[in-house]
Amino acid sequence: MTASGIAGPRYAPYANGKFALAMGLVALDPKDWIDADDNRAAELLEKERLLAANRKAVFDALPGCEEAQREVLVLLLEHLEKYHPGLIGFEDGTVTVRETGKSYRMADFADQALDLAGRLVQEDLCLMRPGEEGYVLIAASLCFPARWLLAEKLGQPMMRIHERVSGYAEKLGRPVDRFFEHLRSDKPVQRLNWSIMDDPALFQTGGKFRTEAEAVITRENAGDRLWIRIERQTLRRLPKSGDILFTIRTFVDPLSCLETRPDLAAALRSALAEMPEGMQRYKSLPPFQDALMRYLDGLASKAA
Known part of the structure; x- marks a missing residue:
């Protein structure tokens, strides 16, 4: 779990107090593609644990994308060497993660290079390829899903991947x-x-559309019983294969991180109030929504 400390969360996409179902894309400086912080060792070890326990649940790939996977790995190794020197070592075909001491022979991942790539960074990595119904998920190293199953999405086009997202088909599908x-x-x-x-938990495969009340979460303890989960997502086209790599870097902070930021608490309160009911259900907010809003009301009242 990533904790931002008392200064508030590192990212606050709700800071304008608005809710909008939109792509919200901004240009990315290539040097900022991969994000590494003090939680790197813990998160990479958690990936190792998940891969050892049930690899199929967190890594899978369709036949025919081996070359694109290798392209991702080479691109990633070059990026780390240039912009994050010291995070990994490379010698005689073996990659070593310095923080964990884990070493990997590249030859062992010749046909599943995306698996190795995912073990080197905190990001999850999803590979998309054009198909008859749009871009299709063809491979993924997905150790930290936010309530979705890789097995259900692999081989599916974007529209079907997001078919349960309230408003996606109407507002975002074609764009x-x-x-x-x-x-x-x-x-x-x-x-x-x-x-x-x-x-x-970073690894969550279920829990959407919950409506049962969470009586244990109250206004008084919501700051310690609820968490803000932020995904920093990047998209880039691979120059050789033409496939698209989608990365997901997950940050989790206790709601109490807003105690020193009443301005952000007020903005989050406003954004939640604007969220359509269908999206609230999709995100399973109803079980604790009253306690959440009352807690944020209390923090927001301290704003100047």
């Missing part, structure tokens, strides 16, 4: 498909996504 078609390899982009959850 996303058009954007994917025109994304250039020299113009990577990023966006931020956010949710409020009652579980700080």
Whole structure:
């Protein structure tokens, strides 16, 4: 779990107090593609644990994308060497993660290079390829899903992947498909996504559309029983294969991180109030929504 400390969360995509179902894409400086922080060792070890326990649940790939996977790994190794020197070592075909001491022979991952790539960074990595119904998820190293199953999404186009997202088909489906078609390899982009959850675990495969009341969460303890989950997502086209790599870097902070930021508490309160009911249900907010809003009311009242 990533804790931002008392200064408040590192990212606050709700800071304008508005809720909008939008792509929200901004240009990404290539040097900022991969994000590494003090939680790197703990999160990479958690990936190792998940891969050892049930690899199929967190890594899978369709046949025929081996070359694109290798392209991702080479791109990632070059980026780390240039912009994050010291995070990994490379010698005689073996990659070593310095913080964990884990070493990997590249030859062992010749046909599943995305698996190795995912073990080197805190980001989850999803590989998309154009198909008859739009871009399809063809491979993923997905150790930190936010309430979705890789097995259900692999091989599916974007529209079907997001079919349960309230409003996606009507508002985002076609714009996303058009954007994917025109994304250039020299113009990577990023966006931020956010949710409020009652579980700080990075690996979550279920829990959407919950409505049962959470009586244990109250206004008094909401700061310690609820978490702000932020996803920093990037998109870049691979120059050789033409496939698109989608990365997800997850940050989880206790709601109490807003105690020193009443301005952000007020903005989050406003954004939640604007969120359509269908999206509230999709994000499973109803079980604790009253306690959440009352807690944020209390923090926001301290704003100047």
